Amino acid sequence: MPAASPFVSDIPAAQAMQAWREACAAAGCPERVPAVQVPVGEAVGRVTAEPVWAHRSSPAFDSAGMDGIAVRAAETVGATETTPVLLSAEAFEVVDTGDPMPPGYDAVVMREHVHRTADGQAELRAAVPPYQHVRSIGEDISATELLLPEGHRLRPVDVAACAAAGATELLVRRRPAVVVIPTGDEIRPVGTEPRPGEILDTNSLMLAAQAREAGCTAAVTPIVPDDPDLITAALREAAVDADLVILVAGSSAGRDDYTARVVAAAGTLAVHGVAVRPGHPVVLGAVAGPAGTPVIGVPGYPVSAALTFDIFAAPLLSALEGAAPRERPSTTARLARKLASVIGSDDWVRVRLGRVGGQVVATPLPRGAGVLTSLVRADGLLVVPAGVEGHHAGAEVRVELLRGLGEIGNTIVAIGSHDLVLDVAASELRATDPLHTLASSNVGSLGGLVALRDGLCHLAGSHLLDPATGEYTLPYVDRILGDDSGIAVVRLVHRDQGLLVAPGNPLGLTGIDDLTRPGLRYVNRQRGAGTRVLLDHELARRGIDPAEVSGYPREEHTHLAVAAAIAAGRADTGMGILAAARAFGLDFVPVAREPYDLVMRTSVLDDELLAPLWELLERPDFQNGVEKLGGYSCAETGRRIR
Amino acid sequence: MPAASPFVSDIPAAQAMQAWREACAAAGCPERVPAVQVPVGEAVGRVTAEPVWAHRSSPAFDSAGMDGIAVRAAETVGATETTPVLLSAEAFEVVDTGDPMPPGYDAVVMREHVHRTADGQAELRAAVPPYQHVRSIGEDISATELLLPEGHRLRPVDVAACAAAGATELLVRRRPAVVVIPTGDEIRPVGTEPRPGEILDTNSLMLAAQAREAGCTAAVTPIVPDDPDLITAALREAAVDADLVILVAGSSAGRDDYTARVVAAAGTLAVHGVAVRPGHPVVLGAVAGPAGTPVIGVPGYPVSAALTFDIFAAPLLSALEGAAPRERPSTTARLARKLASVIGSDDWVRVRLGRVGGQVVATPLPRGAGVLTSLVRADGLLVVPAGVEGHHAGAEVRVELLRGLGEIGNTIVAIGSHDLVLDVAASELRATDPLHTLASSNVGSLGGLVALRDGLCHLAGSHLLDPATGEYTLPYVDRILGDDSGIAVVRLVHRDQGLLVAPGNPLGLTGIDDLTRPGLRYVNRQRGAGTRVLLDHELARRGIDPAEVSGYPREEHTHLAVAAAIAAGRADTGMGILAAARAFGLDFVPVAREPYDLVMRTSVLDDELLAPLWELLERPDFQNGVEKLGGYSCAETGRRIR
CATH class of the missing domain: 3.40.980.10 (MoaB/Mog-like domain)
Incomplete structure (x- = not known):
C-alpha cells in the first residue's frame, strides 16, 4: 500500500x-434509525428508544419468602428453647414460598423450625421479628421507577424485568x-x-x-x-x-x-x-x-x-x-519479538496469545493486508499508535482480545519450525476436547529454540542437524539453552526432505548434485531453518560451494513459500518436505530422512496442559493417519530422547 | 431459601x-448434537464439526501488490538518482494491484516511482529486488493447510477465509x-x-x-x-x-x-x-x-x-x-463496602462498577434471589467462593464483567440518598448521548457522604438537616469530610416531604402531631437517612418523644419501601416524598420542603465526565419536566452552594 x-x-x-x-x-x-414497537419476547438484542419506567410493582403483593407458617410476630414474643410458645390452629396459616401473606399475618417461620403438636398446634422455640421471611411488595421493582434508560441494548434479564414491570411491548430502534x-x-x-x-x-x-x-x-x-x-x-x-x-x-x-x-x-x-x-x-x-x-x-x-x-x-x-459501541475486552501481554511500525499510521497488528510461565505472551502474525488468515488465527489485536515506532521484544503491550483469556490459557504454544503433523495434532486435540488448542507459529528451528530460551513458548519444533556430529537437535539445545538439565526433547516424527520440482520433473533432477547445473533457479530457506542447515550439510559433504548454486541467496521462510515459488514458475527447485510438494501439486525427489523434535522445559513436560498431547502421540490411529500423509514415519513418535 | x-x-x-x-x-x-452441512454464508455463529482444510491456495496466482509497472528485476540493476535506467515499452507492463503478474516479469515498481517519458519509455531511478511488491500465490492460504480446527465457533473472517480456500459449504453442529x-x-x-x-x-x-x-x-x-x-x-x-x-x-x-x-x-x-x-x-x-x-x-x-x-x-x-464455553471478561475492583457471605456456598454477588479516581470500584447490589433488577443493574458478578466468609471494604476482588470497561469508565457513580430526579437525569443524559451513564445506589444521605470520603463515588446525594442550625447538607459535609476546601456542593432540587397515607387518607392525618395517636402504625426510615433526621427534628421542635410514636423503631431503607408497607396495609403512615406516594397510589400530607444536594470533590466538578450533567441541569425542558413530576421545585437547580 x-x-x-x-x-x-x-x-x-x-x-x-x-x-x-x-x-x-x-x-x-x-x-x-426510527423507533418501532415490538413484543417484549422479541426485543432481546435491540436498543431501547425511550426509557422504560415500571408500570407495576414486582412482586405485586407481600408474599411468603419461605415454606412454613405465617404468624403474628407479636404473638411469638417470649418464645425460647425452654419456654416455647404454642399457637392454636387459628393463630397461624401454612404457607409455601411465593404464597400471598394471609391478611393480618406479618411474619413467616420456616417449617424446619416449627414443631406441630398432635392436636394441630404449632410450637415455636424462638420469637420472630415482624416481617421475617416476608417478601415485600415492590421488593424487586417499584411502580414508576426507572427500569432501563434509553439507548440500552436489551439482554434476557432486561426483557424479563420489563415484563415483570408490566410491559408487553417495548419501543426499540429498528x-x-x-x-x-x-x-x-x-x-x-x-x-x-x-x-x-x-x-x-x-x-x-x-x-x-x-x-x-x-x-x-x-x-x-x-x-x-x-x-x-x-x-x-x-x-x-x-x-x-x-x-x-x-x-x-x-x-x-x-x-x-x-x-x-x-x-x-x-x-x-x-x-x-x-x-x-x-x-x-x-x-x-x-x-x-x-x-x-x-x-x-x-x-x-x-x-x-x-x-x-x-x-x-x-x-x-x-x-x-443510539447505543454505546460494543467493546472488546483487553489484556496486557509481553511481546514475543521486536515489532517495527511506520510512524504516521495506527498499525493494527494481529497477534497470537498464549500463557507461558504465568504470563500472557503475544506473537505478531503476518502483517499483510491480504493475509486474512492472520485475522483468523489472531487471538488479539495490538494497535501501535501513529506516533510510536514500534516495540522491543519483551515490551508490555495492551492487546484487544478476540478469544477469551481462559481459552488462551488452555493453549499449547509452539514456536519454531512448522510441520503439518503439528496441524494434524492440533485438529485431533480439539476434536477430543474443544478446550484443547495447539497454536504453532513458524519462525524456523533456531528461532524456536531462542523463543523457548526466552520463555515465550511451551514447545519449540526443531529439526536441526549438527554437521559436525551428524546428530539432530541435541547439540543445538546445548548451544542455545546451555547445559540445562531442565530441558526435555520428545521426538514427534521422522520425515523425508527432498527437492520440490514442477509436475513431471521437467528438468529431470535426481538430487543435490544437480543443483550446480548452469541456469537452474534454486529457491532457498532462510538462515536458521533446519532445511537450510540440511542443504548446507549435503552441499558440504559433496564439496559443493554454495556459490555454485544459482539462487542460493534467495530466501523464503516456509516450505510452502518455496513450493509456491516453484508452482508459480519463479523457481525450478528448492528443498522441502513431501507435504509441501503435495499442497501445490509438485513432484518430489527424496534427499534425506530427518527427525522432527519437540523441545521444552521439563516442568512443561509434566504440565497437565500437555498431557493430552502426549496421550495423542501414543494413539495408533493418530500415527496411522500421519503415515498416510506420505513422507512420514512414526517409528519413534512420542519417544523422549532427552 | x-x-x-x-x-x-x-x-x-x-x-x-x-x-x-x-x-x-x-x-x-x-x-x-448431529453435524449438518450449511452454505458458508449461513455458517457464522455455528461450530465446526470437522477440521477445515484448504482446498485451494489464496491468492491462487502471483499478483501485483501495488499499482505500477511489472518489470524484470535484473533489468533495473544499476539504476540510481544520477544514473536512471530507461525501459522500453516492450520491457515493462502496466499493472494494477491484484492483477496477475504478466509471464516473465518478477517485480513491480510503484507508479509514484516511475517517470514515463514522452516516447513511452519508463525511467527508473532505483534498482528493485526480485519479487518486490509481488503478492505470492498462497501468501494467505496454502492448499492442504489446516484452516480451522473442529470445535471452532465461526466468525465473519473465518467463513470468508473458508470461502477463499474453496469451501462452499461447511459441516457444522446443528x-x-x-x-x-x-x-x-x-x-x-x-x-x-x-x-x-x-x-x-x-x-x-x-x-x-x-x-x-x-x-x-x-x-x-x-x-x-x-x-x-x-x-x-x-x-x-x-x-x-x-x-x-x-x-x-x-x-x-x-x-x-x-x-x-x-x-x-x-x-x-x-x-x-x-x-x-x-x-x-x-x-x-x-x-x-x-x-x-x-x-x-x-x-x-x-x-x-x-x-x-x-x-x-x-x-x-x-x-x-463441541465448542469451548463462552467466557466473560473480568477485571479487578475495589469493594465499596463490607461483603459478608455464608461459608459453604459459592455466593454470586451482583455489583455496580464505576471508575473513581483511577480505580474500578464495586458496589454490591441487593442479594435476594427474587431481585431481578439486581441483575439488570449489575455491571459485574463477583463470586465469593464457598470457603470464604466475605471481604472487607476496600478489598481487591475479581469481577466478571457484564458491561465493557470503557462504558463503565463513562459512568457517573452517585451513592447516597436516592431521588427520582436522579433517574430522570440518568435517562436524559443517556438519550442525549448513549455513552453517558449515571448510576445511583441508595445507602442514605450519611452513607453517601462516607462513600465520598472513602473515594468510592463521584457524587453523594444528600438532604441532611442540621437541627442545631436549621441548615441543610453543609454542616454534615464539614463533620464527615472535614473542613475540606476541596469539596463542592451543587443544589439538585427542592422537594416536598410529607406523610404517605392510604388512598383517601382514611385516618384523616393532618401532620406530625397526629403521629402520637394511640394504635397508629408508623413506619420509619433507617438511621442516617435524611428523612429520619427530618422526622426527628419535627418531633423535637414539637416536644414529642419518639417513644410516643408507635412503630418508630420499625425501619425501612427507601422511600419506596415505606410506601410499599403502607400500600400493603402493614403500616398506616410514614414520611417520604410525593413521588413515592404516587408510585403506590397513596395519598400525601405535606410536612416540609427541603433541598436535595449533590456533594463532590472540586476536582470532579470540573471533570469532563460530569460536564453533560451540569449542562442538563440548566436546560429549561429538564427543569419543567422535573416540576411536572409534582412535589419538586427547580428554583435553585444547578446552583453551586459551596
Missing part, C-alpha cells in the same frame, strides 16, 4: 470519524439496514470456480456477516463491474432503503479512485485515506437524497475490509441505534 | 456439573434445541393481567432468550399446573425432540420437590441442591428414552433461574456443540 500516495490522504482515524459524522449530518442523514455493493471486473461470486486472475467475492460475505453481528440486517447486491456510472447508479439505488452502504472496491487503487469519485458524484466525499494500516485507502462520505445515507468504501484487501468495518462502520451503526 | 433444607443437598458446583454429565452419559444422551417448560398453578402468561397471588411467566421468556443467546433454538411449552403426573408427561413429550429440557418451578419449595420427583420418575435424578446462592435448589438429571435427554430444573426465583442457566445449562450446551 502506498506510504504517501499523491491521491490518498493520511487523516488520523478519530479525525476521519468526526469528519464523516459531520458530512452525514450536513447531508441530512438521520441521527438515529435494526439498521446495511447494503453491501461488491465491485470489480475480476470479482466472482462465492461458489463459482475462479479462473486465473479472478477473485472470489469473500469480502461481501464477511462484511454482511459483520453487519449482522453488529445487530443489523444486511443485503448484498450483485457484483458491479468497474464502471463509475454503473457503480454510481448502484450506490444511489442502494441508498434509498439503506441506513449504511458499504462499497467494496477490488484491490486495485484505480478502483479506490472510482469509489472516491463515485461517492463525490453521488453526494459528499468526506474522507479518502486514513492513517490506519491495514485499511489506509478507506473512503467515507454520504449519498445525497431526501434524507442522506452514509457510505463507506472499504479497500478490497480482506484484512483492510474487516478492520475498516470495525473501526468506522461499527461505531456509526451503534450510534444509529 | 432454606440454609440446610432436609430435602436438598449442598453439592459444590463443579461436582454437580460432573455428576450431571455422568448421568447424561449413562442415560445415553448424545455427547454432541443448533442445540432447548425446550422450556413453565410450571405452577399461580403462573400466568406474560401479557395477561395477574390477579393477587399470581405471577407472570417472565422466567420462560428470559430462559428462552438466554438459550438463543447461547446459539440454540428455543421453544416454550404452555404452563403446566402443579401436578406431578402432568409435569412428567410434559417433560417426556418435550424430551423427544429437545437436546436440553428446562423445567421452571414456581417459587414454592413444594414445587422443587415435584421437579426432583418428576425427574427421578422420568429418568435419572443426578443432583438436587448445589452449594450456589442464589440457585441452591437446582435439579439436574436426564430423561430416559431411546437416546436420553438432559434436563435441568431451575428454581422459580428469577435471579436463581438466570444464574443456574449460566452456571449449568450454558456449559452443557457448549459441550453439545
Whole structure:
C-alpha cells in the first residue's frame, strides 16, 4: 500500500470519524434509525428508544419468602428453647414460598423450625421479628421507577424485568439496514470456480456477516463491474432503503479512485485515506437524497475490509441505534519479538496469545493486508499508535482480545519450525476436547529454540542437524539453552526432505548434485531453518560451494513459500518436505530422512496442559493417519530422547 | 431459601456439573448434537464439526501488490538518482494491484516511482529486488493447510477465509434445541393481567432468550399446573425432540420437590441442591428414552433461574456443540463496602462498577434471589467462593464483567440518598448521548457522604438537616469530610416531604402531631437517612418523644419501601416524598420542603465526565419536566452552594 500516495490522504482515524459524522449530518442523514414497537419476547438484542419506567410493582403483593407458617410476630414474643410458645390452629396459616401473606399475618417461620403438636398446634422455640421471611411488595421493582434508560441494548434479564414491570411491548430502534455493493471486473461470486486472475467475492460475505453481528440486517447486491456510472447508479439505488452502504472496491487503487469519485458524484466525499494500516485507502462520505445515507468504501484487501468495518462502520451503526459501541475486552501481554511500525499510521497488528510461565505472551502474525488468515488465527489485536515506532521484544503491550483469556490459557504454544503433523495434532486435540488448542507459529528451528530460551513458548519444533556430529537437535539445545538439565526433547516424527520440482520433473533432477547445473533457479530457506542447515550439510559433504548454486541467496521462510515459488514458475527447485510438494501439486525427489523434535522445559513436560498431547502421540490411529500423509514415519513418535 | 433444607443437598458446583454429565452419559444422551452441512454464508455463529482444510491456495496466482509497472528485476540493476535506467515499452507492463503478474516479469515498481517519458519509455531511478511488491500465490492460504480446527465457533473472517480456500459449504453442529417448560398453578402468561397471588411467566421468556443467546433454538411449552403426573408427561413429550429440557418451578419449595420427583420418575435424578446462592435448589438429571435427554430444573426465583442457566445449562450446551464455553471478561475492583457471605456456598454477588479516581470500584447490589433488577443493574458478578466468609471494604476482588470497561469508565457513580430526579437525569443524559451513564445506589444521605470520603463515588446525594442550625447538607459535609476546601456542593432540587397515607387518607392525618395517636402504625426510615433526621427534628421542635410514636423503631431503607408497607396495609403512615406516594397510589400530607444536594470533590466538578450533567441541569425542558413530576421545585437547580 502506498506510504504517501499523491491521491490518498493520511487523516488520523478519530479525525476521519468526526469528519464523516459531520458530512452525514450536513447531508441530512438521520441521527438515529426510527423507533418501532415490538413484543417484549422479541426485543432481546435491540436498543431501547425511550426509557422504560415500571408500570407495576414486582412482586405485586407481600408474599411468603419461605415454606412454613405465617404468624403474628407479636404473638411469638417470649418464645425460647425452654419456654416455647404454642399457637392454636387459628393463630397461624401454612404457607409455601411465593404464597400471598394471609391478611393480618406479618411474619413467616420456616417449617424446619416449627414443631406441630398432635392436636394441630404449632410450637415455636424462638420469637420472630415482624416481617421475617416476608417478601415485600415492590421488593424487586417499584411502580414508576426507572427500569432501563434509553439507548440500552436489551439482554434476557432486561426483557424479563420489563415484563415483570408490566410491559408487553417495548419501543426499540429498528435494526439498521446495511447494503453491501461488491465491485470489480475480476470479482466472482462465492461458489463459482475462479479462473486465473479472478477473485472470489469473500469480502461481501464477511462484511454482511459483520453487519449482522453488529445487530443489523444486511443485503448484498450483485457484483458491479468497474464502471463509475454503473457503480454510481448502484450506490444511489442502494441508498434509498439503506441506513449504511458499504462499497467494496477490488484491490486495485484505480478502483479506490472510482469509489472516491463515485461517492463525490453521488453526494459528499468526506474522507479518502486514513492513517490506519491495514485499511489506509478507506473512503467515507454520504449519498445525497431526501434524507442522506452514509457510505463507506472499504479497500478490497480482506484484512483492510474487516478492520475498516470495525473501526468506522461499527461505531456509526451503534450510534444509529443510539447505543454505546460494543467493546472488546483487553489484556496486557509481553511481546514475543521486536515489532517495527511506520510512524504516521495506527498499525493494527494481529497477534497470537498464549500463557507461558504465568504470563500472557503475544506473537505478531503476518502483517499483510491480504493475509486474512492472520485475522483468523489472531487471538488479539495490538494497535501501535501513529506516533510510536514500534516495540522491543519483551515490551508490555495492551492487546484487544478476540478469544477469551481462559481459552488462551488452555493453549499449547509452539514456536519454531512448522510441520503439518503439528496441524494434524492440533485438529485431533480439539476434536477430543474443544478446550484443547495447539497454536504453532513458524519462525524456523533456531528461532524456536531462542523463543523457548526466552520463555515465550511451551514447545519449540526443531529439526536441526549438527554437521559436525551428524546428530539432530541435541547439540543445538546445548548451544542455545546451555547445559540445562531442565530441558526435555520428545521426538514427534521422522520425515523425508527432498527437492520440490514442477509436475513431471521437467528438468529431470535426481538430487543435490544437480543443483550446480548452469541456469537452474534454486529457491532457498532462510538462515536458521533446519532445511537450510540440511542443504548446507549435503552441499558440504559433496564439496559443493554454495556459490555454485544459482539462487542460493534467495530466501523464503516456509516450505510452502518455496513450493509456491516453484508452482508459480519463479523457481525450478528448492528443498522441502513431501507435504509441501503435495499442497501445490509438485513432484518430489527424496534427499534425506530427518527427525522432527519437540523441545521444552521439563516442568512443561509434566504440565497437565500437555498431557493430552502426549496421550495423542501414543494413539495408533493418530500415527496411522500421519503415515498416510506420505513422507512420514512414526517409528519413534512420542519417544523422549532427552 | 432454606440454609440446610432436609430435602436438598449442598453439592459444590463443579461436582454437580460432573455428576450431571455422568448421568447424561449413562442415560445415553448424545455427547454432541448431529453435524449438518450449511452454505458458508449461513455458517457464522455455528461450530465446526470437522477440521477445515484448504482446498485451494489464496491468492491462487502471483499478483501485483501495488499499482505500477511489472518489470524484470535484473533489468533495473544499476539504476540510481544520477544514473536512471530507461525501459522500453516492450520491457515493462502496466499493472494494477491484484492483477496477475504478466509471464516473465518478477517485480513491480510503484507508479509514484516511475517517470514515463514522452516516447513511452519508463525511467527508473532505483534498482528493485526480485519479487518486490509481488503478492505470492498462497501468501494467505496454502492448499492442504489446516484452516480451522473442529470445535471452532465461526466468525465473519473465518467463513470468508473458508470461502477463499474453496469451501462452499461447511459441516457444522446443528443448533442445540432447548425446550422450556413453565410450571405452577399461580403462573400466568406474560401479557395477561395477574390477579393477587399470581405471577407472570417472565422466567420462560428470559430462559428462552438466554438459550438463543447461547446459539440454540428455543421453544416454550404452555404452563403446566402443579401436578406431578402432568409435569412428567410434559417433560417426556418435550424430551423427544429437545437436546436440553428446562423445567421452571414456581417459587414454592413444594414445587422443587415435584421437579426432583418428576425427574427421578422420568429418568435419572443426578443432583438436587448445589452449594450456589442464589440457585441452591437446582435439579439436574436426564430423561430416559431411546437416546436420553438432559434436563435441568431451575428454581422459580428469577435471579436463581438466570444464574443456574449460566452456571449449568450454558456449559452443557457448549459441550453439545463441541465448542469451548463462552467466557466473560473480568477485571479487578475495589469493594465499596463490607461483603459478608455464608461459608459453604459459592455466593454470586451482583455489583455496580464505576471508575473513581483511577480505580474500578464495586458496589454490591441487593442479594435476594427474587431481585431481578439486581441483575439488570449489575455491571459485574463477583463470586465469593464457598470457603470464604466475605471481604472487607476496600478489598481487591475479581469481577466478571457484564458491561465493557470503557462504558463503565463513562459512568457517573452517585451513592447516597436516592431521588427520582436522579433517574430522570440518568435517562436524559443517556438519550442525549448513549455513552453517558449515571448510576445511583441508595445507602442514605450519611452513607453517601462516607462513600465520598472513602473515594468510592463521584457524587453523594444528600438532604441532611442540621437541627442545631436549621441548615441543610453543609454542616454534615464539614463533620464527615472535614473542613475540606476541596469539596463542592451543587443544589439538585427542592422537594416536598410529607406523610404517605392510604388512598383517601382514611385516618384523616393532618401532620406530625397526629403521629402520637394511640394504635397508629408508623413506619420509619433507617438511621442516617435524611428523612429520619427530618422526622426527628419535627418531633423535637414539637416536644414529642419518639417513644410516643408507635412503630418508630420499625425501619425501612427507601422511600419506596415505606410506601410499599403502607400500600400493603402493614403500616398506616410514614414520611417520604410525593413521588413515592404516587408510585403506590397513596395519598400525601405535606410536612416540609427541603433541598436535595449533590456533594463532590472540586476536582470532579470540573471533570469532563460530569460536564453533560451540569449542562442538563440548566436546560429549561429538564427543569419543567422535573416540576411536572409534582412535589419538586427547580428554583435553585444547578446552583453551586459551596
